[in-house]
Amino acid sequence: MDIDIGNALDAVAGPGVPRDSLDRLDGRVAEAHERIDRGMADDEFGYAALNLPERVDTAAIRDAVAPLTDAETVLTIGIGGSALGAATLTDALETDGDAYYLDNVDPAQTSALLADLDLESTALNVVSRSGTTAETLANFLVVREVYEDRGVDWTEHTLVTTGESGNLRDLADEHDLPVLPVPDGVPGRFSALSTVGLASAAILGVDVESVVTGARAERESLSGSLYETPAYAYGAITYALNARGASANVVMPYHESLETYAEWYAQLSAESLGKAGLGQTPVRALGATDQHSQLQLYRAGPNDKLVTFVHARDGPDVDIPDAELEGLDYLDGASLGELRDAEFEATEASLADVGLPNVRVEIERVDAAAIGGLLYGMEAATVLAGELYGVETFTQPAVEWGKEVARDLLRGGDPLDETTSLRVTRE
């Protein structure tokens, strides 16, 4: 991936980063890289994620999914990092069939999805690192019962991706289900380039080997300077802008196929860096669509954010038929891709024009290697930012409080006294 941070410097942006500050920050990047390098060398918890391009065994993934590759549909049951990496890949890349994800507890969505699925031609990949996540286990039990109600042997269609212990591992052992291991020492949000993110894609014919090759190329770019490492340039500039008031990072890909990538990045950033009162709020947006919904705020609202554009330089295109419509002459002879690119560059300029910091992340085209590089690059960027923030990048303790209370409520616990209520209703 390429990064252009020019529109985040103080020559353009306010808040912007002075070049001499960036040079000084580069000294901290060099120290952070040494820490990251040591963590990778020792396969330390969390840092181990940056070793995945060398560690992931795509042949073993192919072997495990081989019995399922005739499936026309893959239903992945997981949540957070156990779904978003896989969804990023199958939403971005060509697949041999349909990919669906049950990554929420929404009875209407679950019922509607299951009503439409031909379970005989559907492979099930149940993914949970802990094997104890309520949403994932609940959805799995519901789906399993539907298989049984329809007389389809769910055990013939199910792959499990989980850790060495937990309810899901127990269920897999009880029913002798094929199990793929989750990578040791890799938090869920960093596991896209492992069994967790690659298995569902492999079932659907995605070139997972090229995904890993692209990640490996980004891994090889890691160095002691943000000026030589796109991933570190991104991690450093988002950190530096946050320190100067950019409290939100609007991730705005200009490709429908990358919309889920923005969702994946939101978890990666928020769950890794949102600690000790620090962190940058990830906002998901989509170009060109959100020029017609959020751009007004970005250009004329508070300069309290940065916008990260994600753009592929090349890709499929569609010619626009010549228009006889007055005022639309500028479309004559143009294509949808040219219109999109003109709008992307105009939006980038529109924000620079008012000093709203923005960064351009570019890939050559949306293909397996580029997506692998983008995923790896953003993981490395987040690890670097975590070193600069000085936070515990690889844990997520804040998510546990709500889980415990939800469990207590389901067990008939008392209503919460942390919340207050002031209901306003129509008479």
Ligand SMILES: O=P(O)(O)OC[C@H]1O[C@](O)(CO)[C@@H](O)[C@@H]1O
């Ligand atoms: O893979 P698991 O253990 O089901 O966890 C799913 C998700 O839940 C979290 O642990 C947060 O609750 C995420 O970090 C993780 O990606």
